């Protein structure tokens with residue numbers, strides 16, 4: 001599914017709105033461009049300390065060692081093994097550090113972006129947004145940026161490599177090309193945690209779809225592709241419970257914003273003026289009911305996303321915030337379960353009309369046990385609360401991820417320990433992975449040959 005973007009730069013602060021730029025819709029393009037030399041690593045040497053949850057990983061340590069020994073990290077330090085993917089703004093290559101043991105190599109994904117080509121297509125800002133976002137992420141279900149450097153007019157981002165492909169491919173491998181309810185619950189729960197973290201960091205993701213959810217070697221997910229994301233400020237709020245019979249929440253849930261108490265100052269990972277929020281003491285937390293630290297009031301009018309996944313408020317151009325991610329989360333969950341998206345029309349225009357006008361219909365899922373039937377009822381309830389056309393009435397629209405995590409469908413999910421749960425599928429052992437990525441197809445001569453910077457990166 002092609003992404004669509006009509007806006008090159010939309011840094012928003014919450015509560016402010018922006019106008020739609022005059023640039024037109026743009027779709028994936030491709031080109032061949034030459035590359036000549038490798039220059040400096042631009043990753044801060046202090047970033048090791050900013051990656052506490054990955055600092056002990058072999059891949060992280062190997063890059064840290066390299067930076068220490070060579071004083072920098074550059075393209076010449078990597079052996080490009082093969083291209084593993086390409087998108088609208090760049091190609092992604094599987095690579096490893098030169099001179100390391102071939103028996104136990106640390107594999108990396110290097111995203112190579114041709115800055116000149118992107119500038120000509122007015123998409124440079126997208127690459128810049130992605131680079132900035134990758135630089136601040138530190139979460140088990142989000143990519144770790146190991147290094148970044150420039151080579152001629154190419155920008156290179158060295159990230160964690162995901163050997164398990166993406167969830168679209170995984171879905172297509174399933175019987176009837178759809179996941180079981182329990183598998184869908186697992187992938188949805190991990191994706192929800194990734195979105196929750198992004199929101200807390202002041203990032204509205206905006207492009208959730210199975211293609212962008214990669215599967216790691218251990219079977220857990222990694223959300224990728226941040227060039228369409230929106231960076232904004234977050235104003236944490238304390239929300240007091242106040243039962244609202246008209247709300248879209250469950251009876252045993254509450255959903256009221258009437259007593260929202262903003263905590264000052266503003267939290268943002270990007271704003272130069274941002275300061276850290278005041279420490280919230282346990283006593284304070286006991287005194288109130290809910291802490292919401294999501295950019296629920298962010299407003300952008302950009303037309304970005306993937307047609308089948310676009311939220312109504314994005315299509316209508318009325319301004320959108322973090323609630324778009326809960327709409328796309330609903331479409332995502334629907335696709336995992338049904339193998340199709342809910343509003344797909346004969347063409348993009350009809351799809352957009354369906355999103356705006358067509359009521360949601362939820363076909364029955366074939367179930368064989370009472371427990372499965374109960375699960376189906378719960379997941380359908382969640383989807384119908386996510387795919388509410390009015391973002392203010394959508395679950396998550398007023399209180400963010402906490403509302404969704406509390407839904408009956410996720411009852412029993414151990415959010416803190418989900419990364420230790422065995423995933424529905426674990427990509428096979430290292431040898432199989434290596435043959436899948438083509439590592440074993442290289443001859444010894446090829447593996448050991450000194451790396452030549454190619455005259456051309458293979459754009460298509």
Ligand SMILES: Nc1ncnc2c1ncn2[C@@H]1O[C@H](COP(=O)(O)OP(=O)(O)OP(=O)(O)O)[C@@H](O)[C@H]1O
Nearest residue numbers: 084085086087088089090092109160161162224225
């Ligand atoms: N860390 C990774 N590990 C393995 N494969 C990856 C990784 N990152 C990206 N890929 C592969 O490369 C492809 C292109 O990457 P990505 O989506 O980031 O590029 P893009 O140019 O931003 O694409 P888009 O057009 O969706 O914006 C992905 O679909 C995926 O298959």
